[in-house]
Amino acid sequence: SKYRIAVIVGSLRKDSFNRQLANALARMGPPDFEFHQPRIDDLPLYNQDDDGHQAAPVLRLKGEIAASQGVLFVTAEYNRSIPGVLKNAIDNASRPYGQSAWAGKPAGVIGASIGSIGTAMAQQHLRNVLAYLDMPTLGQPEAFIHAKDGLFNADGSIGDGSKAFLQGWMNQFVAWVKRHSA
Numbered sequence: 001s002k003y004r005i006a007v008i009v010g011s012l013r014k015d016s017f018n019r020q021l022a023n024a025l026a027r028m029g030p031p032d033f034e035f036h037q038p039r040i041d042d043l044p045l046y047n048q049d050d051d052g053h054q055a056a057p058v059l060r061l062k063g064e065i066a067a068s069q070g071v072l073f074v075t076a077e078y079n080r081s082i083p084g085v086l087k088n089a090i091d092n093a094s095r096p097y098g099q100s101a102w103a104g105k106p107a108g109v110i111g112a113s114i115g116s117i118g119t120a121m122a123q124q125h126l127r128n129v130l131a132y133l134d135m136p137t138l139g140q141p142e143a144f145i146h147a148k149d150g151l152f153n154a155d156g157s158i159g160d161g162s163k164a165f166l167q168g169w170m171n172q173f174v175a176w177v178k179r180h181s182a
């Protein structure tokens, strides 16, 4: 059977580099992996008062994570951390206490930004969160992608400058998921 990967994109922007990166990475996976992008743009702002009656979009997200063997976070960096929309999605699907959708799911972290540090700060903050959520997270290789001309080809695939590096990254992520999924 196939390995299903939930790809959480930490940007809502229509032409998001990170969404483009997520789409391109999905095409680099092996045939027994399928990648899907759960929506996070219609989740309510997390409110602990709602833990007993979570909104439909929250239950949908939790179901999508539960049905996946791994999670790939592809995130923008906002003000040297992860965007609020990503943290909101993580918080919503982590509750109620003891019923987190994230626990035990193997994870990968990657991101692209127009700044030269390529989301390094956001990724480190995210790793801190994922450690608490008990998600075994691929440590190496790290991938801090600088979104500059030529990163993507016209057809959406990765340009020659980063193609081999990102294929290597994907191969390691695939091996990580296979090793850590139940």
Ligand code: FNR
Pocket (backbone or CB within 6 Å): 010, 011, 012, 013, 015, 016, 017, 018, 019, 075, 076, 077, 078, 079, 080, 081, 112, 113, 114, 115, 116, 117, 118, 119
């Ligand atoms: C940014 N950007 C940014 N870039 C970066 O490298 N480090 C940062 O801390 C920030 N901070 C930041 C805050 C806010 C509110 C915005 C809107 C932008 C720039 C960011 O890299 C750029 O907008 C990317 O295009 C965002 O990723 P997506 O939306 O293209 O995936």
